[in-house]
Amino acid sequence: MSLLRVFPDGAAPVVSGTLGGMTDAYLRRLDATLAGPRRARRDLLREVADHLEDATEAYVAAGYDEPAAAALARRDFGTVAEVAPGLQATLGVAAARRSLLLFVLACVPQAFLWDGGLALAQTAHSEAPDTLVYRLLDALVEQGGFVALLVAVAGLVLTGIGQRWVRPAPWMLRTVSASTLTAAVLVIVTGVTMTAMSNGAEPLLWLELALLMVLPLALVARSARAAYAAA
Amino acid sequence: MKADALRGHLDALILAVLERGPLHGYAIIEALAARSGGALDLPTGTVYPALRRLEAAGHLDSSWSDASGRRRRTYTLSRSGRKALAAERAAWVDFTRVVGDVLGPAT
Numbered sequence: 001m002s003l004l005r006v007f008p009d010g011a012a013p014v015v016s017g018t019l020g021g022m023t024d025a026y027l028r029r030l031d032a033t034l035a036g037p038r039r040a041r042r043d044l045l046r047e048v049a050d051h052l053e054d055a056t057e058a059y060v061a062a063g064y065d066e067p068a069a070a071a072l073a074r075r076d077f078g079t080v081a082e083v084a085p086g087l088q089a090t091l092g093v094a095a096a097r098r099s100l101l102l103f104v105l106a107c108v109p110q111a112f113l114w115d116g117g118l119a120l121a122q123t124a125h126s127e128a129p130d131t132l133v134y135r136l137l138d139a140l141v142e143q144g145g146f147v148a149l150l151v152a153v154a155g156l157v158l159t160g161i162g163q164r165w166v167r168p169a170p171w172m173l174r175t176v177s178a179s180t181l182t183a184a185v186l187v188i189v190t191g192v193t194m195t196a197m198s199n200g201a202e203p204l205l206w207l208e209l210a211l212l213m214v215l216p217l218a219l220v221a222r223s224a225r226a227a228y229a230a231a
Numbered sequence: 232m233k234a235d236a237l238r239g240h241l242d243a244l245i246l247a248v249l250e251r252g253p254l255h256g257y258a259i260i261e262a263l264a265a266r267s268g269g270a271l272d273l274p275t276g277t278v279y280p281a282l283r284r285l286e287a288a289g290h291l292d293s294s295w296s297d298a299s300g301r302r303r304r305t306y307t308l309s310r311s312g313r314k315a316l317a318a319e320r321a322a323w324v325d326f327t328r329v330v331g332d333v334l335g336p337a338t
Contacts, residue, residue, distance in 0.1 A: 058261075078275065086276070087280055159287070
């Protein structure tokens with residue numbers, strides 16, 4: 001017997017047999033209740049579907065007919081209202097981790113791209129103005145960015161092996177996600193402002209800025225916003 | 232035994248069940264039920280968040296593998312999971328000794 005299948009594209013699990021309509025509806029309700037990274041959600045729902053399939057089979061082997069067996073399997077698993085908060089918590093952690101990882105990946109190359117290494121601003125014949133505001137923004141993006149990176153790495157540890165000691169509460173995940181969103185937006189605004197203040201910024205520099213800073217950090221901001229909602 | 236009474240102990244119970252070898256989610260729940268003589272009464276859906284949390288903490292490893300001809304997510308106790316289980320056992324022995332001393336009949 002194989003009642004349950006999960007579409008590989010991440011859609012809700014569906015029932016391939018004819019007797020699992022209620023289980024299918026249960027899985028769809030659960031899917032609609034959960035929010036979080038698509039792959040993690042699909043993985044979780046697939047595991048739930050596998051569990052319900054195994055439990056249904058066990059009840060059938062014990063002598064129940066299939067509809068009764070499926071109903072008992074769902075009853076044992078718990079109602080959507082009972083199990084969704086726990087499952088959502090795991091997705092909230094996964095979403096926060098994803099946005100933190102994206103933030104680290106987007107920020108680590110920035111110093112290499114703009115200051116040292118490639119020094120794209122100089123390559124595009126841009127000259128940093130000698131003004132207090134520019135120097136403040138430069139310090140903000142360098143030192144503030146470094147601190148934000150350290151905090152992001154700490155967040156990754158907290159939501160990883162840190163769970164041995166601390167169970168991330170929803171407010172912690174919301175704080176992490178809001179901080180990630182704020183940091184990403186701040187880096188974008190600071191980078192754009194500094195480029196606008198630079199003398200002789202060429203279109204090439206704006207293009208590089210858009211592709212290498214604004215776009216990746218905009219994706220981080222979007223991911224952090226979704227993580228906030230999933231927490 | 233109701234879910235409330237198990238709060239705080241579920242992680243250790245899962246680690247103990249996996250000490251004997253890798254299992255998938257349903258088999259873990261079956262093993263919990265069998266080893267407790269059916270006394271553990273909790274919505275089985277609450278076990279999966281605990282499994283994910285233990286995996287994120289590094290106490291469990293998981294992979295999709297074939298079990299009885301089907302693909303199932305299978306969990307394995309990691310080295311850190313074994314250490315955590317040993318620590319939980321020691322703490323439990325201390326706890327039961329202390330509480331037992333207090334609850335025991337007056338002599």
